[in-house]
Amino acid sequence: MPHTGTILIIDDDWDVLRAAQLLLKRHFAKVEGERNPQQIPYLLNNNQYDVILLDMNFTRDRSSGKEGFLWLDRILDLNPQAVVILFTAYGDVEMAVRAIKAGAADFVLKPWENDKLLATVRSAMKESVPEPKKEEPGPEDKKDLPSPIIGESPLMQALLETAAKIAGTDANVLILGENGTGKDLLARYIHQLSARSNQPFVPADMGAIPETLFESELFGHVKGAFTDARADRKGRFEEADKGTIFLDEISNLSLPAQAKLLNVLQSRVVVPVGSNKQRSLNVRLICASNRDLEKMVDEGSFRQDLLYRINTIEIQLPPLRERREDIVLLAQHFLEQYRDKYKREVRRLSDSLVSQLMRYPWPGNVRELQHAIERAVILAQSDLLQPEHVFKKNSSFSKDADTGFNLEETERELIRKALREFNGSITEAARKLGLSRAALYRRIEKYGI
Numbered sequence: 001m002p003h004t005g006t007i008l009i010i011d012d013d014w015d016v017l018r019a020a021q022l023l024l025k026r027h028f029a030k031v032e033g034e035r036n037p038q039q040i041p042y043l044l045n046n047n048q049y050d051v052i053l054l055d056m057n058f059t060r061d062r063s064s065g066k067e068g069f070l071w072l073d074r075i076l077d078l079n080p081q082a083v084v085i086l087f088t089a090y091g092d093v094e095m096a097v098r099a100i101k102a103g104a105a106d107f108v109l110k111p112w113e114n115d116k117l118l119a120t121v122r123s124a125m126k127e128s129v130p131e132p133k134k135e136e137p138g139p140e141d142k143k144d145l146p147s148p149i150i151g152e153s154p155l156m157q158a159l160l161e162t163a164a165k166i167a168g169t170d171a172n173v174l175i176l177g178e179n180g181t182g183k184d185l186l187a188r189y190i191h192q193l194s195a196r197s198n199q200p201f202v203p204a205d206m207g208a209i210p211e212t213l214f215e216s217e218l219f220g221h222v223k224g225a226f227t228d229a230r231a232d233r234k235g236r237f238e239e240a241d242k243g244t245i246f247l248d249e250i251s252n253l254s255l256p257a258q259a260k261l262l263n264v265l266q267s268r269v270v271v272p273v274g275s276n277k278q279r280s281l282n283v284r285l286i287c288a289s290n291r292d293l294e295k296m297v298d299e300g301s302f303r304q305d306l307l308y309r310i311n312t313i314e315i316q317l318p319p320l321r322e323r324r325e326d327i328v329l330l331a332q333h334f335l336e337q338y339r340d341k342y343k344r345e346v347r348r349l350s351d352s353l354v355s356q357l358m359r360y361p362w363p364g365n366v367r368e369l370q371h372a373i374e375r376a377v378i379l380a381q382s383d384l385l386q387p388e389h390v391f392k393k394n395s396s397f398s399k400d401a402d403t404g405f406n407l408e409e410t411e412r413e414l415i416r417k418a419l420r421e422f423n424g425s426i427t428e429a430a431r432k433l434g435l436s437r438a439a440l441y442r443r444i445e446k447y448g449i
């Protein structure tokens, strides 16, 4: 009989997460693991889980279970029907009972017995929605959902924390960063974490809208307003009513368009082209730019008052070359994504590929890496991804090119970090780094770690 049931496990202990995933994957259709509880709102907004397994004690707060309670509350706020099983340390039964009163379905003591964990999940699963609904969305319907934001570098972790903090406020957000750094993804993430997440997220690329259509695209028009206006049409601001509007490449707006936008943001009303009726606005504004807007203000090509209006919160997305710790993680993430999409056997990045990925400066940032791995997965014949799959033979990047980065130092640091993170476990550290155990041992010896 095919397995059914979708499970999410949230535990910041890598070993616990892996062990639970391994066990449950053998019995249920889909088992996802997440170490960072901050991702809970995002995950819940984008997925349906029959059962959620939640750790009570995250690192920051080892023993009181306070953080666990907070996250339990948060989950039940987001989905009052959620079926949550708590993981709690042996001896914490009282706390677990308290958690059940607070809305958890059940609890499991750590370390668990496999049979007990399975039985608890199975019985909770029955309480969850047992009838499969015919009209349930298939995988096709979900394909446009934004992907999770990958990044464990301190820079990205700090940034995601800020994003989570400000998501709930209605403050205007300006996201700055080079092309392909993930500005669009971050804007969607903030929307997903906000109270507006069930309302529309409406992107509008200011670089793609011709000057003549700017007003009608953003603020709408009424029938007959101009030759082609055969019917009333809502603008993007109105489409985003109660939700979020995302103005991408805001630096592309001409000065007259900037003045019109500022006027709308100040008055919080739009007047469709050809109409004299004002429509009031309830939108959260997120803007993005790959250019230095302060500099444009100095040069006179961007209005200072508009900048002040849109940058209540400013988030700078660092280029990939400044968060090298994320490169291999991202590469592995894309490898898995495209391996599933193209049904390939490829599973691992070769040692030499990891070295080259780390050395390359990635001027096109995450998008360039994503496309490179997609192409490589299509090309790969075995389970190992090699440099020649990723880097074109005649590309200007060659093995010996001086990229200005000290590869050995970077590699040594990464290995140290991974070993620290997994308390010296070679198997886990090697997996995280995309290396075989033997390759990791060789490097440990080489660097005298």
Ligand SMILES: Nc1ncnc2c1ncn2[C@@H]1O[C@H](COP(=O)(O)OP(=O)(O)OP(=O)(O)O)[C@@H](O)[C@H]1O
Binding pocket: 147, 148, 149, 150, 151, 177, 178, 179, 180, 181, 182, 183, 184, 185, 186, 248, 290, 330, 366, 367, 370
């Ligand atoms: N941290 C990340 N984790 C996973 N995927 C990412 C991450 N950052 C970016 N991506 C992916 O990389 C691609 C480019 O990201 P995105 O479109 O958000 O960048 P952008 O900064 O808006 O680019 P542009 O300035 O060119 O519009 C997308 O497919 C996105 O899903």
